[in-house]
Amino acid sequence: MDAPAQRPSAVPGRPPGSSVERLAEVVGLLRRHCPWTAALDHAALLEYLVEETYELYEAVDDVARTDHPGAGLLDALRGELGDVLFQVVLHAQLQAExxxxxxxxxxxxxxxxxxxxxxxxxxxxxxxxxxxxASVEEIVATWHAVKAQERPGRTSPFEGIPHHLPALALAAKTLKRAGEGSGPAAAAQPVGAIDVPGSSDAPGSSDAPGSSDAPEAADAADAEGAPDAEARVGRELLELTRRALASGVDPERALRRAVLDYQQDVAGD
Known part of the structure; x- marks a missing residue:
């Protein structure tokens, strides 16, 4: 849980109560009178949930990347928030029925x-x-302590991490749960860092990725077959993720932004 950059003032705008009630009412009416909506179930909605969540992620990041987002970006963000909210309301409606x-x-x-x-x-x-x-460190420590009390049956710090996360996000989440990364959130984790093959190699050492010996090792691994090459690349990506977290960088967002910059450079925009 990241601390907010600044303390916000009171939330502006009108209370959402009546708007949310109307939304729930409309979803209920659609379930009763729209054959397409009536045919939906939890399983059928999963595809849309994943798609809408990624579209919301992109809209949030587009706004975050801009110092002064225009009306178009804000309208897109509002719309994607609504699409994800629709998913929440619809799943709840299914259970209400x-x-x-x-x-x-x-x-x-x-x-x-x-x-x-x-x-x-x-x-x-x-x-x-x-x-x-309370300090940020105390807040994070309390947050994790309360979570542990809520789920005393959990024996592994990695329980609850969705396995369907994108691989880079899964790696980052796993390392954070293991206590790696920067800032108080990592320091508050009760679990020590996990030992990953190759993780003890410091940048610049003879065995580290990018050193003078690395190409020979890479060629040897590739010569032994794709599975070995895949394992080597996987370890290197995990180590790179570790370094990103240690620098306070979200690797998923960093890669996404780098790809977008690359696309822009190649397209000449």
Whole structure:
């Protein structure tokens, strides 16, 4: 959990209550009267959930990359947020129809979790505290302690990491859970760094990627077959991910931005 760059002021705009209620109502009506929407189930929605999430990621990053995003970028962000919200509301509606839970229970659960995991802001009954003296390090440590109490059955720090994450994001998440990376979030992790083959090689050493001996090792690995080459490249990518985290860089976003810059350079835009 990253600390915000600055403390925001009160949220502007009108309260979302009536708008969210109307959205839930419209989704319910679609389920009853639209044959296409009525035919959807959780499994059928997974493809759309993944697609919409990636589109939202791109819209958020496009805004983050721009010092003064224009109306077009902000409209795109608002639209993609709506598409992901539709997925949430629809999945909750499916469960409501089964008598399990609905959107209200989803919101209640999230609110309770946020109150529970942020005792530096809220009292146990959800009331706002009078002062907020906690440091970022204390906040992160408390966050992880509360999470551990919520799920005492977990025996591995890597439980709960989705295996369907993109490989680079999966590597970064795994290393962070292992306590690697920079900043207080990593320092607060109770688990020591995992030992990865080749990770002890310092940049510039004779065995490190990019050294004078590396090409010979690479040629030998390639000569032994694709599986060995794949394993070598995988270890190098994991080590590069480790270095990115140690520098406070999100490797997934860094690679995405580098690819976009490359596309722009090649296209001559």
């Amino acid at each position: 089964r008598g399990s839970f609905g959107l209200a229970e989803v919101a209640d659960g999230l609110t309770a979790k946020l109150v529970r995991r942020n005792p530096h802001v809220f009292s146990p009954d959800g009331a706002l505290l009078g002062s907020f003296p």
